Amino acid sequence: MIKIGAVVAEFNFDITSMMLELAKQHAKFLDAEITETIVVPGVFDMPIAIKKMLDDGNVDAVITLGCVIEGDTDHDQVVVAQASRLIADLSLQYNKPVTLGISGPGMTRLEAHKRVEYGKRAVEAAVKLVKVLE
Numbered sequence: 196m197i198k199i200g201a202v203v204a205e206f207n208f209d210i211t212s213m214m215l216e217l218a219k220q221h222a223k224f225l226d227a228e229i230t231e232t233i234v235v236p237g238v239f240d241m242p243i244a245i246k247k248m249l250d251d252g253n254v255d256a257v258i259t260l261g262c263v264i265e266g267d268t269d270h271d272q273v274v275v276a277q278a279s280r281l282i283a284d285l286s287l288q289y290n291k292p293v294t295l296g297i298s299g300p301g302m303t304r305l306e307a308h309k310r311v312e313y314g315k316r317a318v319e320a321a322v323k324l325v326k327v328l329e
């Protein structure tokens with residue numbers, strides 16, 4: 196069974212908790228399991244939690260689940276750009292899939308609700324990558 200770790204943003208938890216539930220259901224459908232979950236304050240705070248999961252070495256892949264909703268400035272762009280860059284870097288550094296289940300930036304709350312399926316997409320990619328990289 197493929198073991199997946201989930202790093203979930205607490206920010207907008209009404210949405211990210213739904214993303215996590217969809218991810219859990221989809222993992223089960225794919226004969227995988229989310230065996231570890233770390234909840235972090237927000238998307239920007241994910242890299243250090245991802246690194247801990249990868250250092251611990253108990254999962255075959257990590258998924259990131261979050262949603263970044265626009266405010267009055269371009270801060271949402273900074274959050275997503277920096278986090279996604281480091282997420283990709285950690286995947287390469289540890290040679291393990293770390294997939295992107297983070298919606299936004301430039302997104303309203305309604306648009307975020309319409310994209311809770313990003314949780315499924317992250318699991319799908321993680322399982323496919325584990326298999327193709329075996």
Ligand SMILES: Nc1c(NC[C@H](O)[C@H](O)[C@H](O)CO)[nH]c(=O)[nH]c1=O
Binds near residue numbers: 236238239240265
């Ligand atoms: N506006 C959103 C944030 N911002 C918070 C940052 O991610 C981070 O928690 C803070 O800067 C402290 O380091 N985070 C989200 O996940 N979603 C948002 O819409």
Ligand SMILES: CC(=O)[C@@H](O)COP(=O)(O)O
Binds near residue numbers: 272
């Ligand atoms: C993406 C966020 O952190 C968001 O809260 C920023 O809001 P603002 O652009 O109004 O500072």
